[in-house]
Amino acid sequence: MASQGEKQALPFTDIFDEDEAEKSFLLSKPTCFIVLGKPGSGKKTLARKLAQIWKCIYIEALEVIEMNIREETEYGLKCQELLFKGQSISEELVTEMILKKIESPEAAHFGYILSGLPSLSEEYMTVSQQIEKIKNLKLKPDFLINIKCSDYDLCQRISGQRQHPDSGQVYQRNQWDPKVIEKQKKNSEQHGEEDEEEIEEQEEEEIAEDSLKMSEILHQLVQRPEDFLENAEERVGMYKDIMLRSLEDLMAEQDSQYLIELDGNQQPDELFAVIVVRLQSMGVLNGAPITRLQSQQEEVLEGLENDELFRALSSFKQVAPRYRWRRSRWGQACPVALKEGDIVMGDPELAVSFLGKMYVLSTPEALKKFMLNPRPYLLPPMPIPPCKVLVFGPPFSGRTTICNLIANKYKGKVLDMTELIQLHIEESREQNIEQVRRDTVEKAIKAVKDRLESEKQ
Structure with a gap:
């Protein structure tokens, strides 16, 4: 499991230097949580509330399935197909969706709160294999939250639902x-x-x-069948037989500073308050949200000059009176397009604020990428204008090799003019062939008509 000691050591930063503080945040790892506990102990309720307040991504099996179906992803279409056939969604498919969500761009920026993994079902992987998978995650959990509750109290509470x-x-x-x-x-x-x-x-x-x-x-x-007392006792017994020992070993390996144990007999609000106090006392930062500065109902800003545009945007959706958003070093240039090697001016309709500064995106696709994870587009040395190199020479002089070496060294992109114009050449050839065919048909029809008229005369 991840701990503060395992995080990459950053050089000393002056917290009063705005640029250094911003850079330190962009390079930092987002805080990630995993919530553990017996079935019915309130893991999902607590995780959902913590994700909402702490600005993290809530990851749970049902939520991930619904999200994939709603967005019609490849996994979502597979789930729909299985459900339409009356079949259940396999544990393998659910696990793959959860792991993909953990590796998503939004989780890399906001962090996540994982609930429901490891799972009691060992259809796809055993509990030990699931825990090993969690340990080997690229974005490892920083905090383990364990909700403790006696078997009797828990079963009585479940049976009373x-x-x-x-x-x-x-x-x-x-x-x-x-x-x-x-x-x-x-x-x-x-x-x-x-x-x-x-x-x-x-x-x-x-x-x-x-x-x-x-x-x-x-x-x-x-009363739901799973809430019957005998069924609740059976689930708790399975948890103790299959999972408890492995989870105890996992918690024993965790640094006690990052292990939060809660009394499951308390109300969800009380549990949440305990976690917040603990995190605040440790100086843990919550996720940094990205805010759209203009909605469709607000005035259109097209036609405004640069200074007037930012003056108008700075007053949109203020978080506090007299607190205005500030202009970033990107100005009106789109950070996403600049990172991809193009200098494109952003659309005022797609303006956002992040860490107190304004950014203007150029397309809805660029806006979506930036809203999911702005960090790759803001890290130094950005913003810098793209460097474009033209390599020319006679055939077989090594132009392609030189281009690939330069691109590999400086993380660039090779644009082969032959490949770029090949598509247009093929389109032009097809258009010419179609035009010749059309002209030939017209001439043939005209020749036949003229011949028929001459024969009639």
Whole structure:
């Protein structure tokens, strides 16, 4: 597992130097998490909330499957085909999608929070092989979050869950059982509300609304088969037999500073607060979001001069009063196009802000690349204008070899004029052939008509 000591050592940077601080951030590894715990302990709930607040990519089997189907990727089309046939999606396919998501550009920038891996199913890989796969990830988890809960408490909590069939919402026992709700009210009055004489009207209204809503749907709630007590106990037993030993070895290898163990009997908000306090005390940085500075509803900026354009963009979507976005060294040049070797002015409709500065992208494709991971396009020595070299000489003089050597040395791209114009030559030849055929047919038709007219005369 990754630890701070294994991270690449960076030279001393002056945190008060803006350029050095930005460079240090761009070179830093994003913070990555993996959430562990028994089935039903609240791993997904905690991971989803942490990903939302910490600006990380939430990676979980169901989320990854839905994302691939929604975006109609190659994996998504395979999943749709299997589902249409009434077949289940194989563990191999799910694992491949998860690993691809971990290696995606957005995970390389924002970091990720992984939940549900290793999996109890050993259809594709054993638990030990899954853990070994996690250890060998290019982007290794920095923090292990382990949710601990006793078997009895966990099984009782799982067996007390009820689901609303229409909405799919799952309710805990303390949300739907009138006896438990009444008992909680009495306990809160005895312990936490003795000094409070009155409850605010707003809180009373919220409690009344929740009670009314629950009374309306209480008779509709059902218990899922996996929430039956005997099934919950079986799942927990499988976890202890198959996975627990391997996970204990994994946590034993982890630096204790980066191992966060939580009490699973606490509420999700309390668990989240404990993690946030721990991360903030260690100075862990959350993900840096990229913000679109103009939406389709806002005024069009076309035609504005350079200074006027940036003056207008700097006031869009401010994060605080009087805080304006600043101009970057790229100016109006597109960072993505410049990295790819072209100097292209960006479209004001595709302006974004990142780390307090403005960047203008040239095409929707460039905008998508930049929004997923801006780091490759902003790292030094960028921004620099591309260097273009023309190599010419007589045939068989070694032009192609020289070009390939230069491109390999300086990470450039070889443009072979013969290959570039070959396509246009073939198109031109096809057009000429088509034109000759058309002219020949017209002449033949005309000759036949003239002959027929002469014979009639």
